[in-house]
Amino acid sequence: MSTDARVALVTCAIFPDLWDDDHPLRDALRERGVIVEAVRWDDTEADWSRYDLTVIRSPWDYVARRDEFVAWASGVPRLANPADIIAWNTDKTYLRDLAAAGVPIIPTEFVAPGGTWTPPGEGEWVVKPAVSAGAHDTVRYELPAQLSLAEAHVERITGAGVTAMVQPFLAAVDSAGETAVLCTPDANGELTFSHAIRKGPILRPAGQGAIDLGDEEITPRTPSAAELRLAEQVLAAVPGGAKRLLYARVDMIPGPDGEPRLIELELTEPSLFLLTAPASAPRLADAIISRL
Ligand SMILES: Nc1ncnc2c1ncn2[C@@H]1O[C@H](COP(=O)(O)OP(=O)(O)O)[C@@H](O)[C@H]1O
Numbered sequence: 001m002s003t004d005a006r007v008a009l010v011t012c013a014i015f016p017d018l019w020d021d022d023h024p025l026r027d028a029l030r031e032r033g034v035i036v037e038a039v040r041w042d043d044t045e046a047d048w049s050r051y052d053l054t055v056i057r058s059p060w061d062y063v064a065r066r067d068e069f070v071a072w073a074s075g076v077p078r079l080a081n082p083a084d085i086i087a088w089n090t091d092k093t094y095l096r097d098l099a100a101a102g103v104p105i106i107p108t109e110f111v112a113p114g115g116t117w118t119p120p121g122e123g124e125w126v127v128k129p130a131v132s133a134g135a136h137d138t139v140r141y142e143l144p145a146q147l148s149l150a151e152a153h154v155e156r157i158t159g160a161g162v163t164a165m166v167q168p169f170l171a172a173v174d175s176a177g178e179t180a181v182l183c184t185p186d187a188n189g190e191l192t193f194s195h196a197i198r199k200g201p202i203l204r205p206a207g208q209g210a211i212d213l214g215d216e217e218i219t220p221r222t223p224s225a226a227e228l229r230l231a232e233q234v235l236a237a238v239p240g241g242a243k244r245l246l247y248a249r250v251d252m253i254p255g256p257d258g259e260p261r262l263i264e265l266e267l268t269e270p271s272l273f274l275l276t277a278p279a280s281a282p283r284l285a286d287a288i289i290s291r292l
């Protein structure tokens with residue numbers, strides 16, 4: 001097949017040729033006759049009106065420049081996922097909306113800049129910023145022994161104008177790991193289950209921060225019925241409905257009762273782990289073509 005269709009896959013300066021995991025998507029689109037270009041989101045020369053669809057993939061340096069990134073998204077015609085979703089999903093305070101809709105999230109205290117909070121009691125807790133990717137500035141603390149460190153961390157985040165999140169550390173991540181459920185449109189355009197992976201634990205023991213992302217442990221996983229149900233429940237609560245989405249990744253960790261808790265809903269720039277599931281890239285390429 002040959003089309004004149006042109007698709008931009010959005011990346012950043014660090015990955016000018018895309019992240020490896022997006023190569024199967026690029027190749028599947030090219031095999032289908034689509035012209036594919038990898039473009040930096042902050043490329044001032046880029047003319048986004050040239051593309052039949054602009055698909056966000058690896059713009060990972062936006063974390064320190066979120067306002068600029070959200071403004072960029074709102075100016076791109078034909079963007080996947082849509083700009084209003086990007087604005088909502090790049091600040092994890094969206095978890096409050098999902099909790100209000102009945103989704104079991106990891107219990108979270110959100111500390112807004114200038115806000116106050118009550119430090120939790122004993123046990124292991126995680127402090128992290130609400131605008132993040134790749135476990136940026138995410139640390140686990142043993143309380144009360146490390147209370148002053150945890151408090152200083154919250155102050156550092158909020159002092160930079162970002163909401164801080166304080167959560168119980170879900171210890172099951174060290175054994176069961178984290179499950180990411182990937183959803184893309186089926187032949188009818190309905191967002192449905194594509195594949196899933198297990199991600200090994202990222203946080204080192206209390207006070208030590210995260211492992212190197214290069215050491216991240218990713219393996220295919222068959223999700224449990226409860227995990228699939230949680231993914232469905234989360235997607236049903238997305239503002240405007242999931243039908244508008246080209247991709248979604250629902251990340252979860254078992255809570256103390258073994259039932260999955262939502263850690264994040266990735267609608268902006270998730271790694272889709274296409275390399276772990278050979279059918280996933282052709283499926284996503286077909287979905288992109290049917291939306292052109
Ligand atoms: N409450 C928690 N309990 C256990 N592990 C956590 C918790 N919060 C974060 N983590 C670990 O830190 C990683 C990054 O946190 P996450 O909330 O997914 O932010 P990011 O957007 O940076 O991926 C997770 O993949 C997980 O391994």
Ligand SMILES: [Mg+2]
Nearest residue numbers: 134135251264
């Ligand atoms: Mg994550």
